[in-house]
Amino acid sequence: MTLIWRDSMSVHNEQIDRDHRYMVCYLNTVELALQNPDEMGVLLTAISQLYNYAYEHFMREELIMKKISYPAFNDHRKEHKDLLEQLLKLKVDLESHYTKEEILEKYDEIVKFLRHWLVDHVLLTDMKLKPFLSQYPKDLSI
Ligand SMILES: [Fe+2]
Ligand SMILES: [Fe+2]
Numbered sequence: 001m002t003l004i005w006r007d008s009m010s011v012h013n014e015q016i017d018r019d020h021r022y023m024v025c026y027l028n029t030v031e032l033a034l035q036n037p038d039e040m041g042v043l044l045t046a047i048s049q050l051y052n053y054a055y056e057h058f059m060r061e062e063l064i065m066k067k068i069s070y071p072a073f074n075d076h077r078k079e080h081k082d083l084l085e086q087l088l089k090l091k092v093d094l095e096s097h098y099t100k101e102e103i104l105e106k107y108d109e110i111v112k113f114l115r116h117w118l119v120d121h122v123l124l125t126d127m128k129l130k131p132f133l134s135q136y137p138k139d140l141s142i
Contacts, residue, residue: 002028003115011126012133013064015141019057020122026050027118031111037103040095047091055084061126063142068132079125083117090114 005021026049033043058080065073090110094103103110133140 009122011130014138016061023118026053027114034107037100044095051087060142070132
């Protein structure tokens with residue numbers, strides 16, 4: 001089953017919510033590609049797309065945090081940095097350390113990791129932005 005963005009994930013900012021929806025799509029693409037590790041190029045491209053989009057999203061989110069003088073900016077930015085490192089590590093593991101059979105064996109574990117990677121951050125860390133963003137119009141952008 002694919003991951004679906006829900007209204008309960010909204011942080012009262014259209015730009016950030018839109019980015020999160022795209023990240024859910026990119027993540028679903030990675031999950032699909034994991035089911036066919038024979039096409040390693042497709043899998044690595046899918047992870048790179050998720051990584052690149054996450055990188056851009058984190059930059060946008062950080063600029064919005066700066067704009068609203070978000071008090072926990074540094075901790076939040078540190079978490080973004082850690083998330084990018086974790087995703088890069090997964091890419092290296094898939095590319096260099098796991099066989100195709102191992103990727104299929106670890107499918108559930110990798111999918112669980114990816115979903116936690118995205119959803120935990122959105123629901124636990126990004127959600128802390130909501131009370132601050134709620135003081136601004138929803139279309140506040142960078
Ligand atoms: Fe974030
Ligand atoms: Fe975010």
